[in-house]
Amino acid sequence: MDRAERLERLALLSEADATQTAMFQQAAAASYGLGITEMRALSILLRNGPQTAGALTRALHVTSGAVTGIVDRLVRRGLVSRAADPDDRRKVVVTVDLAALAASENAYAGIGEAFQELYAGYTDAELDFLERHLTASVEITARETARLHPRA
Template sequence: MYRPRDTPRDRREREIVDELRDLVGVSERIAHAFAARHGLHPTDLQALIHVMRREVAGEPLTAGELAGLLDVTTGAATGVVDRLERHGHLRRDRGDTDRRKVFLRYGEPGMALAQEFFGPLGRRSGAMMEQFDDAELDTVHRFLSAMRHAFEEHHREL
C-alpha cells in the first residue's frame, strides 16, 4: 500500500498541490458560469482570454495562432471565432501593413460583459495581492510560472 512520506516539507507540498487543485477547480467553475450565462462554450472563454492577453500585450492573435493555443484545428478555431463574433465578444481586424492578415480583437460588448462579471474578482484578487510585498510576489510568480511549465511539459508528452 502506498504511504506518502510525512515530513513537514512533504505535508507542505501536499497542501500546496491541494490548494492549486482547488484553485483550478474554482476557476473552472467561474469560467463555466460566465460561459453558461452568456451562451458560450467553455472553449470560447479560453479563446477570449488568449485574445485579450495578446491584445493587451500589443501582439494581437490570428485565428491560426489561436488554433495552436487552444490545441484545435484551424477549422474549429474559425468556428469559435465565428461564434464569438456573432455574440459581439470579438471582431476581426485587417492588419495595417499586410491587409491579408486578419487579427482578432476584443469586442466592446464582450469587454463590457467581462468587466461586469469578472470585475469583482479582479478587485478581490488585487486586494489579496496587496497583502504581499514585492519579494513575496516575485516568489509566487516564479513558483506559478515553473508549475505552468511543468504542466505544459506533461501535456506535450500526453
C-alpha cells in the first residue's frame, strides 16, 4: 500500500471511529435515560470537577437557557446537584453526585475493559505513539469544534 492509499485508509478509519464513538455515546446516554448533551455535561463535570453554569455553557457550546434545562434534567435524575457559588452567590455551581452515579450500572465498563485488553497487547513504544496521537486528535477536534461555534 503506498502512502496516498494509507492516508486515504486512515481518513476512512478515523471517520468510522468517530461515527462509532458517537453511536456508542448515544446508546450510553440512552441507557442512563439521558440525551447526548446531558451526557456530555456529566462527562465534563466528571473530568473537570464542579463547574459553574457559565463554564458549562461555554464547554457545551449552548445558550445559558439550554444549560438551565440540561442541569434541571440531571438534577431530576439525581445525578448532579446545584448550589450557589461560595465566592459569588450570583453564580450556580453544578456538582456530580458520585454516589448516585455509582449506584447505576456503568454503561462504560464493558468498553473500558475491552480497550484495556486491546492496549495490553501493545508495546510501550506503541502506547507512547497512541498517547501522542490521541492527544493531538483531541486538540484538533476541540479546535475544529470551536471554529464551528464562533460565538464560543
